[in-house]
Amino acid sequence: MALIEIRNLHASVDGKEILKGIDLVIEPGQAHAIMGPNGAGKSTLSNVIAGRPGYEVTQGSVTYLGKDLLALEPEARACEGIFLAFQYPVEIPGVATTTFLKTALNAHRKYRGEGELDAMQFLKLVREKTRALGIGDDKLRRPLNVGFSGGEKKRNEVLQMSMLEPRLALLDETDSGLDIDALKVVAEGVNALRSPERSFLIITHYQRLLDYIVPDFVHVLADGRIARSGGKELALELESRGYAEFTGAAA
Amino acid sequence: MDTLPFIDRHAEALARLGGPGWIADLRRTGLERYRALGLPTQRDEAWKYTSLSALKKIAFAPAFLAAAPSFDGLPALGGSMAGEACRFVMVNGRFAPALSSLGDLPPGIGVSSLAAMMRDEPDALEALVARLYPAEGQPLANLNAAYLDDGVVIRIAAGASLGKPVHVVSLCGAGLAPLMCHPRLLIVAEAGSTAAVVESRLGFGGGSTLCNVVTDVVVEDEATLGHYVLQKGSDDNRLLSSTRVDVRAGGLYESFALHVGGVLARNEVQVLLGAERAECRVNGAYAVSGSQHLDNTIRIDHAVPRTTSRQTFKGVLDDRGRGVFQGGILVRRNAQQTDGQQMHKALLLSRGAEVDCKPELEIYADDVKCGHGATAGELDEDAMFFLRARGLDPETARGLLIEAFLDDVIEQIGNLTVREVFKGVVAEWLTRRKVAIKETRGTP
Structure with missing residues (x-):
């Protein structure tokens, strides 16, 4: 069974149609990249899958592990294994990163009917994950993302992903605002999470990220539709030729 | 019968109250002033957003004229706070020794019942008479004086340093008949002392209560006083609180009012920074829901040069809850190099909630740093x-x-x-x- 099956998906924001019929199937273990010009609807697609309020699906279906995903609240989608890594992770003053991680992890466990982790179990798990990502204990004690650099925020997103162990990770412009060193660290973190059960949808404007997180498939999204699909070599072709032919076709 | 509320049984009450002659004079003065001033209305600028008219319809009897309310849970309610130095409990404005725990006070700290002082140490109390007379123009503080009966006097001796806070618990509750009480708190932090006082204002029982508390604070030269108020009443509890603070040279008054319950509450705090380097921080946070109404009205008087004040309040408003913030900063003509700042931030969780914010800056000096800010937003x-x-x-x-x-x-x-x-x-x-x-x- 496909992990996620998107059929003829149309979606609007503030009454304006952004997605105009998307078809996409992702099998377990696959990494798909969505590329395309600004305004093509790339981020809209990830937000619709994650269930962001204000993104209205007007037509089509999204089936996730055989279930109607669109009928689920965002928190249920998260607990079912969908993880959206945000382009702009939110800062939450007054809530320590560990407190937040524990709350999120226990929400997932509760959803699955498992007991909450006690403080020791949680600490052991979080230590293990942070060490792998090179995140210091001081960051964990600090309020979530407050005063973090762009790279630290994205690394924090990867930490959350590794704690919550999703089936489908949506990386929304994860490379934006990162220098090359930060990008490498984040990419390594993502690559460590690749497995035959876990799938990725990588949304990016630039090919650069795909040098580090190598996709199985690349799709070009233009004017709310997938204009072309191919293997990873398509990304290189786009890098050299740009999106002109797609924006032209859309106009 | 008097047309003014709250004093129709005053003569009866007075006959039951003891104390030296000068206390009787004080009560008489309080009554006369209250009669002359009347109950505040929304026509008074200081009461623009808070109406007391609903109170007039409730026949509050002086608590000490009614049967003492019995409530099995009282000891638990007056329970200890982690880390307190001592606990002074009042039930409807009167000291409750059985619920209190005043043993082992560190040297230099005195915590006494006002009624006990009237009886046992009238001379020591008379030395504080100037602090017991409320400001002339304050109707509620004068109403409190008219009923002056009990409360707490906290004295921190010069140079004393108290790490653990003194905990004053004020419990208000009534049976079927509505009750009112008028407790009086007096805190004197003598020169160079450091101390913290926590007041927990709690409700119990199911009947209507009105607590009209007056607090007088003196922070002498180079003293530091933390004054922290927790208001956790029920929807039967109404609280009117008037606090007057006098900060002397180099003294610091730091207060925080946390309000999480009570159908109607007014926190009025007036601080006089009357000597150089006097400083105050008057802060607070609140959460109102249902039809609760909370009014924080602050007025800082920068009377001399080089004084500093901060006011920071944050409120969370749900349902039809209403918050009022009136933040006053007065900088007198000669009070150069005043530094006074205030901020109020509200988080509105429902469409029915309302917040009214009124900064009042009166600045008569020209070399000052004063600012105010207010925000109201949703999550x-x-x-x-x-x-x-x-x-x-x-x-x-x-x-x-x-x-x-x-x-x-x-x-x-x-x-x-x-x-x-x-x-x-x-x-x-x-x-x-x-x-x-x-x-x-x-x-x-």
Whole structure:
């Protein structure tokens, strides 16, 4: 069974149609990249899958592990294994990163009917994950993302992903605002999470990220539709030729 | 019968109250002034957003004229706070020795019942008479004086340093008949002393109460006083609080009022910075829901050069809750190099909630640094979605964001013990709120 099956998906924001019929199937273990010009609807697609309020699906279906995903609240989608890594992770003053991680992890466990982790179990798990990502204990004690650099925020997103162990990770412009060193660290973190059960949808404007997180498939999204699909070599072709032919076709 | 509320049984009450002759004079003066001033109305600028007219319809009897309310849970309610130095409990304005725990006070700290002092140490009390007379123009403080009966006198001797806070618990509750009480608090922090006082204002029982408390504070030269108030009444409790603070040279008065319950509450705080380097921080946080109404009215009088004041308040308003903030800063003509700042931030959780914010800056000096700010907003949608996308249900997410909103002002509480206790109160309020929401949703 496909992990996620998107059929003829149309979606609007503030009454304006952004997605105009998307078809996409992702099998377990696959990494798909969505590329395309600004305004093509790339981020809209990830937000619709994650269930962001204000993104209205007007037509089509999204089936996730055989279930109607669109009928689920965002928190249920998260607990079912969908993880959206945000382009702009939110800062939450007054809530320590560990407190937040524990709350999120226990929400997932509760959803699955498992007991909450006690403080020791949680600490052991979080230590293990942070060490792998090179995140210091001081960051964990600090309020979530407050005063973090762009790279630290994205690394924090990867930490959350590794704690919550999703089936489908949506990386929304994860490379934006990162220098090359930060990008490498984040990419390594993502690559460590690749497995035959876990799938990725990588949304990016630039090919650069795909040098580090190598996709199985690349799709070009233009004017709310997938204009072309191919293997990873398509990304290189786009890098050299740009999106002109797609924006032209859309106009 | 008197047309003014709250004094129709005053003569009867007076006959029951003892004390030296000068106390009787004080009560008479209070009554005369209250009669002359009348109850504040919304035509008074200081009461623009808070109406007392609903109170007039309730026949509040002086608590000491009614049968003492019995409530089995009282000892638990007056229970200890983690880290307190001592506990002074009042029930409807009168000292309750059986619920209190005053043993082992460190040297230099005196905590006494006002009624006991009237009886046993009238001379020591008469030395404080100037502090017992309320300001002439204050109707409620004068009403309190008219009924002057009991309360607490806290004296911190010069140079004394008290790490653990003195805990004053004021319990208000009534049976079927509505009751009122008029407790008086007097705190004197003598020169060079350091201390913290926590007042817990709690409600019990199911009847209507009105507590009209007056607090007088003196912070002498180079003394530091932390004054922390927790208001956790029920929807039967109404609280009118007038606090007058006098900060002397190099003294610091730091206060924090945390309000999480009570159908009507008014916190009026007037601070006189009457000597150089005097400083005050008058902060607070509140949560109102249902039809609760909370009014914080602050007035800082920068009377001389080089004084500093800060006012920071944050409120969370749900349902039809209403918050009022009137922040006054008066800088007198010669008060050069005054530094006075105020800020009020409100988080509105429902369409029916309302916040009224009125900064009042009166500046007559020209070399000053004064500022004010106010914001009112809803929960950040992006943050809500972020938390939900991590698996948190909307109520848990909201709770986390409310806690985050209140966090920075609570972090300003100087006394670490009190800060932790108050954080716990906020967390408990959030849990109760979540349970209440679940129950409402659960019933068809």
